[in-house]
Amino acid sequence: MADWEPKIVAFLCNWCSYGAADLAGVSRMQYPANIRVVRIPCTGRMSPKFALAAFRKGADAVWVSG
Amino acid sequence: MSEYAEKIRGIAKKLLDDGTVDMVIGFRKGTIPLINEPCFVKDGAKVDALIWDSSCGVNLANYLPKRKEKIGVVAKGCDSRNIVTHIVENQITREQLYIIGVPCTGMIDRRKIRLAVGKEILSVSEADGKVTVSGDGYEEVLDKQEMLQDNCAICAHRNPVISDEMVADPVPEQTEVDRYQDVKAVEAMDAEARWNHFEQLLDGCIRCYACRNACPLCYCPTCFVDESQPQWVGKSIDKTDTRTFHFLRAFHCAGRCTDCGACERACPVGIPVRQFTKKLEKDCKELYDWEAGMSLDVRPPLDTYRAEDPDEFIK
Amino acid sequence: MLTKSDIESISGEVGNFSVSLTRQPRYVDMDLCVGCGACAEKCPKKVPDGYNSDLSKRKAIYVEYAQAVPLKYAIDGDYCLKIQKDKCGNCAKVCPAGAIRYDDKPETVTLNVGSVVLAPGFKPFDPKGLDSYKYSEHKNVITSMEFERILSASGPTHGHVTRPSDGEEPTKIAWLQCVGSRDMNRCDNPYCSSVCCMYAIKEAVIAKEHQGDSLDCAVFFMDMRTHGKDFEAFYDKARNDAGVRFVRSRVHTVTEDPETKDLEMRYVTEDGKIEVEKFDMVVLSVGLEISSELVELANKLDVDLGPNRFAATDSFSPVVTSREGIYVCGAFAGPKDIPQAVVDSSAAASCAGQVLSSARNTCTKTKEKVPETPVKGEPPRLGVFVCKCGINIAGVVDVPAVVEYAKSLPFVEYASENLYSCSQDTQDGMAELIREKGLNRIVVAACTPKTHEPLFQETLINAGLNKYLFEMTNIRNHDSWVHKSTPDLATEKAKDLVRMAVQKAALITPLAEAELSVNPNGLVIGGGVAGMAAALSLAKQGYATHLIEKTAQLGGTALSLHKTWKGEDIQENVARMVKEVEDNENITVYMDTELESVDGFVGNFTSTLKGKDKETTLEYGVAIVATGALESKPTEYLYGQDPRVRTSLEMDKLFQDDDPALKEIKSAAFIQCVGSREPGRPYCSRVCCTHSVDSAIALKKRNPETDVYILYRDIRTYGERELIYKKAREAGVLFIRYGVDNKPIVSVTEGNLTVRVRDHVLGKVMEIPLDALTLATAIVPPDNSKIAQFYKVPINDTGYYVERHAKLGPSEFATDGVFLCGLAHYPKPIDESVAQAQAAASRAVTLLAREKIFxxxxxxxxxxxxxxxxxxxxxxxxxxxxxxxxxxxxxxxxxxxxxxxxxxxxxxxxxxxxxxxxxxxxxxxxxxxxxxx
Structure with a gap:
């Protein structure tokens, strides 16, 4: 388990967190590459179904941010 | 109990005869003991079919969505709360309904009785908190309180919350019950134990959807389990699909479930499916001080935003 | 957009100004710079970062901050080695776009404009000169601006609170209020800066949220001024829930322990005890002031400034400067917070628009449309373009491998790489490829859709594709830039992101944008000052405006008011406004009329108006709600039982009528916060302190012998209103503070009216005989539920309407086409009501002027x-x-x-x-x- 890396799916609000991830890039903040972002128009768009679907597809963590 | 039935018949007859309603929904004797059936009476002369006893567990709110006529409906505490939910959710209007309120002392669980007796049951009668069960060459007297459905044993709203006429004075509410003992036990488990708990819980599920069909909250034209574009849930009894079904069904009941027990009563394999809905019910109570179906004037917590809503989870 | 530019002069007159500007050299070609940041990475020269209050360093080539608009780099000529010493030149070498211009020179630009809006802002007060706090010497004494940066996630400590001397987490922080405000001894700023109380509370709460409850935050203040909408509730929460300490005391000296660098403060508590307390950090809540450069600018532009160097304006035209055609907004016209600055800016835009309304839409150009290729029913033919962004992406991600991978994905017809996808020639090339290959869905893997999606959508339109047949995925900001040390993983991630985008793109369909015409008429509900100002603003911009008023008279609550705190006669001004409304041919007034029904939505409302004896049906495009608020009638302090007890408006009536009864008053008192800032009505009514202070001065003016007392909880004469507070004290008005749990007691014995109150300075109960008692009663909203339901707009717990956004959308509702101004939003004085009315009109005109909504x-x-x-x-x-x-x-x-x-x-x-x-x-x-x- 020592080198185990979780697969993280992030659902990010277009207006805040997605933009924040953009800024993290502009600021060249470094973080591990095991995160995949799905852009959604608002966290209001987030459905429990998406979280369950991501887990079914093998995600180890689902992150909703907005 | 028979006074209740008399009173129900009387009200039903009056309502039908004077045209207040087009139909009365109540119960009639089932074809086998312990399972009474819903009964739709449209003629004042036929009200004698209506009965009342502790086997009237079916939630009659189930038969209301999208009805166009005026309806008299027999309602226990939980039915009445589901009627409120239906009105709030625009499934029927208050004006269409004449609610015949029945103070309820709990419905008996046919499985518990069968288990206690262990023989074929041919007739059941009840009086003074006792249930008398008889069959071929035997008779047994059981304590009703011990034979109650699990949800009835912890019910905190036995009296209808809304009615046009009551068949009797309110019964005392059970105030000393711990409604969430089972949920707390699950909450206390570590992740692995909890996983195993739910694995076992759902082990026998045959995906018959009886829990869904019995639930008064499930009235969508197309259920998510039947959608194909996209397909949210596979149609197999693959464990993941089964879990997904139960989780999503529970989510759809969040903030709406009255713990009427219809789902569990309907389950042919005896899965305590209320464990899912009750967790969400407990959360709604703790987070939003919300109990479903208590008021016509308040929007449910999950479709309103209030500044004082808890937001600890964001920290 | 002209950046780095200074105004030299403005000549001409309203409608035809000539503005002469000097554009300072930027040394970077704005048209070519793509904002990639390769230059800053290679720049060797480190410079104090002004944006982070010099708490960190930036490079000599820089963008001010990550969200800067435009996101284009600039060279700081004072530090650049190439410009100063002709060395280095790294940035020109690495700039993939060839945008560096070391030979850039200042340039004079002349603009021809019809009106001018001044929004030059303020300067935070510099406490270096105050020897009591030793800001320059004590390392752990910092300004609130510095603390803002420390709290910011993008700041020098990434939001982690540490103290400057040793980088340790502080356990005790003190805020000292009124540094550079309300002070004539140590600086020249007698006014209140309005915003510092609120920001200090916010900083304390955020610091505690971040650091945990163990952090002790104490705010040392004189009067707590949380007079904004919902501010009092925030103060209550900070005090009661977050556990921020509030100490009513002005701290005079801060000394430093030379060893630990801790700070020791001596202060006098409310009950007169001297306390000595140690803190790890002291934050100076610095005020707002106008810099000497701005004073110079104002002189150059011939714009009058007031005594405190803020632009001089009139309460009834709050954004109009002394020079016709030049308008002002923001803190240049007085210290103010964000919502008020936003209101002012819209109001200034409205005034500037009035002057320009005849020229509206005369400079528009129509673009030629490329006919759209129908794609419905056709199988997806995807084009995938993977951008290298110079080396920004390609330096980390193996772009050719991603392209090859993309080609292997289902429905992908074509995939290729671009050096710069956003450059004009690449755009043209992409349009050509779309046509040539018959592509019908496009995926671009590049930077962020937040900035570049519209650009690529434009390319699709030019190629004849519906612009929604586009999907973008971010392999720069979310990948190459943040996973530099793991190029293999970054490449894998890019492939995953492309695959996700391709899968989605295969399912996207062309979308239509419906077009809707806008009815160019406006409806204003409420004929008070705000309603009239809004109607006038709409009408003067050329729109037919319907103004409905419930009563038989225009003017609203202002009809009961005597003078503004600046001394302007309110009745005179209201009468002038009424006449202006009545004379304006674009305005139709409906008296004795109420709204009966509302149908429709933005651009196309239909309403029935119910008048005294007729009903009117009206069609209109926008609605402005200006339904006002009322003075509450108290049930305490013998109001209604003794004729000498009056509300503020009843007192104003005496002034208006020049009532002889005023002469009989030998002793008068005002009780503040009657019905405000109490559990049942937790907000501050904002205007009452100024009103009572002003009335107290008026009483003293009439008869200096009159004893005048103001019984208050916090005096909230915010902004330049502080000057009349000072004036009142100089005139001998006595201020006695009471607590909400120790309210004054009013009684009548043998016909003598008396108020008993505990004096906080003397510490004993005073008994004051009175001839007049004025109750500064709360301002309360009327029942707004009907109109709220009509337009489906929300009302808050206290009955006021809820605006779209507390800071950025104060004059409009979340529901499109419905706007808000005046007391219906929150209690406010006349200047702020007028500004908000003009702001609401300005926001409404942004819809009306469009004629069509897409x-x-x-x-x-x-x-x-x-x-x-x-x-x-x-x-x-x-x-x-x-x-x-x-x-x-x-x-x-x-x-x-x-x-x-x-x-x-x-x-x-x-x-x-x-x-x-x-x-x-x-x-x-x-x-x-x-x-x-």
């Missing part, structure tokens, strides 16, 4: 057959877009108004029945992305 394509649509009619979407939508259809073919089913829908998807996620779909982000599309994980 809806977005990415909106929610319902599938009626699946709808269970539960109404959750209707209850939930903040924009009132869903409703039950009343028409065939699907009566009773939910339908979504495409004009009002903002495409957030809240309804989609909450629809249990799966009956709502979000164009562009539909369930199957998002699920396709998840499937592609």
């Amino acid at each position: 809806t977005s394509g990415t909106i929610a649509v319902t599938s009626p057959a699946d709808c269970s009619e539960c109404g959750v979407c209707i209850a939930l939508c903040p924009y009132s877009a869903p409703s039950f259809s009343t028409e065939r073919p699907f009566p009773g089913k939910a339908t979504i108004n495409p004009v009002l829908c903002k495409g957030c998807g809240l309804c989609v996620a909450s629809c249990r029945s799966g009956a709502i779909h979000l164009n562009g982000f539909d369930n199957n599309q998002i699920l396709a992305m998840i499937d592609a994980l």
